[in-house]
Amino acid sequence: MASHTSVFGPGNWVAVPGTGDGPERAWTKELLNSGEGDAFSLLRLAAGGTSRPAGSADDRILVLDGALSFADGDGPGGRTLHKGAYAALPATGGTTVTSAGGALALVLSGRRLGPPAEDVFGPQGWQRTGPGQWSRLLLDVVLDESFDERVVGLAHFEAGSFAPRHPHRTAHRFLFLDGEADDEWVLPDGSRHTARRAAGDFVDYPFPIEHQTFSRTGCTILFLHEPLPAGA
Structure with missing residues (x-):
């Protein structure tokens, strides 16, 4: 990692x-x-x-x-x-x-990084994805419950919001752009680790690491999923 x-x-x-x-x-x-x-x-x-x-x-x-x-x-x-x-x-x-x-x-x-946009931090293009959570996809895809697709986008957590632990057959990369969050990741052997993330932190979680995120202050994250190669 x-x-x-x-x-x-x-x-x-x-x-x-x-x-x-x-x-x-x-x-x-x-x-x-x-x-x-x-x-x-x-x-x-x-x-x-x-x-x-x-x-x-x-x-x-x-x-x-x-x-x-x-x-x-x-x-x-x-x-x-x-x-x-x-x-x-x-x-x-x-x-x-x-x-x-x-x-x-x-x-x-990388491949398929989405079309150019004039202002991805502006108010247009955001969708509510859960309680206190918003996302703006930079690559136009239809998400399913597995989150196994190629995805590039921004996520915004309002203060007090939480993204539960979830698996996906991708590498999960993200760069914290502002705010803070507590991040927990679980390794294949079941061991659990936590870290306080802040603006300027970059993390690459390879498959099959799972993680969950809670933000007390609110935060904005750039995220990217890179799917596993065919047959992996």
Whole structure:
């Protein structure tokens, strides 16, 4: 089980080389690379920072804070992505991205990550999924009770809400974006473990780990299910 705490903090960033003279203004941090499956990494730009993220139009970049500008966009100065934008990387890859005031973004690689959206944190597109719980799917799927599908989305827990322990034949990856929650996971041998999750915590639960979550304060989570390979 891969996990990282406080990934938005100052530790473990890798400076992006060749971003200009003087102090580095762009950094990356890898959270997960599952080989031929999903990959998660953070990109941080200081004011005036520049980077050339690798990837393709099948990948996605989610702006968590600030604003990013792509050099290949429409009109003078390219396209600008603000907080909440869920966008495709340029089809050619390696296009320059800049930030006038600084920005933090999550770069997702993998199959079927859903269509781009202008503001996934806004009020549109959310559905109630239980008492005090809401979700916004970034990939359009019809969920069944097994939760074995490929799923990418956001979950919001109101203060005091609870998601009971549940199995699914997928890896279950999530990044806490705000708030706090108590998370309990159960290993195949029956042993139980708990942790207090907070903004900036990333967790990868492989199958067949089961877990349940309770939030006293309320929280918002980005989550992704990667199904097991056929025949596994």
